[in-house]
Amino acid sequence: MTENTSSNSKGRAKPKKSVKEAAVGYLSRRDHAEKELRQKLIARGYSAEEVDQAIDFCQDYNWLNDVRYASITVRNGIAKGWGELRIQQEMAMKGVESSVIDQVLEAADIDWNQHACEVAQRKFGQTPIDTPKEKAKRYRFMQSRGFNFDQIAYAFGQDEEY
Known part of the structure; x- marks a missing residue:
């Protein structure tokens, strides 16, 4: 040995x-x-x-700063196509306090409805939702990305024909 x-x-x-x-x-x-x-x-x-x-x-030395970390997480999450709920969850899992999360999300000043539209457009393009199965698939995808129901409905033009 x-x-x-x-x-x-x-x-x-x-x-x-x-x-x-x-x-x-x-x-x-x-x-x-x-x-x-x-x-x-x-x-x-x-x-x-x-x-x-x-x-x-x-x-x-300001090498460790939860506010800066949260700001970076918000920017990165938006770039990845995540919604507000997913970004909040990610930061909470890393131990960022909810007051810091709220502060940073408010300072980000993002239109989450518009962001949901952009994510839906990138993923699905202009193809119409022609079946209830397709609608459910798209809603599940957007939910997994962290968008709430209102944002998802807005992103898909609130088509309620199915």
């Missing part, structure tokens, strides 16, 4: 990098929410106290 077998499958060995180096490493690749970064660092074997210090350090 060699000396480099310090980590085993049962217990975690002390990580080689300092917690600050690990935190900055994660943040250099992409922005993270505070809760998400905290979970990653704890999963790597750092103590809660060390993680708290690293989080404070990163926040002091």
Whole structure:
């Protein structure tokens, strides 16, 4: 056996990098929410106290900022064709507080009905909805993207013939 077998499958060995180096490493690749970064660092074997210090350090230098992270998530979500509900869910899963989510979505000042129209147009083009089955398929797609029923109805011209 060699000396480099310090980590085993049962217990975690002390990580080689300092917690600050690990935190900055994660943040250099992409922005993270505070809760998400905290979970990653704890999963790597750092103590809660060390993680708290690293989080404070990163926040002091504004490398970790939940408002900026939420703003980026909104921009990226819109670019991916997500609706407001999907974007909210994504941020909530990463641990962004609901007050921050609301603040950033309000500041985004997007017309969600118009965005739903654009997403529907990209996906389905000008082809008409000619069967109830097709209508259900399109509504399910838009729901999976995070649009509410009113936005979906608006996007499809509120065709209520089926």
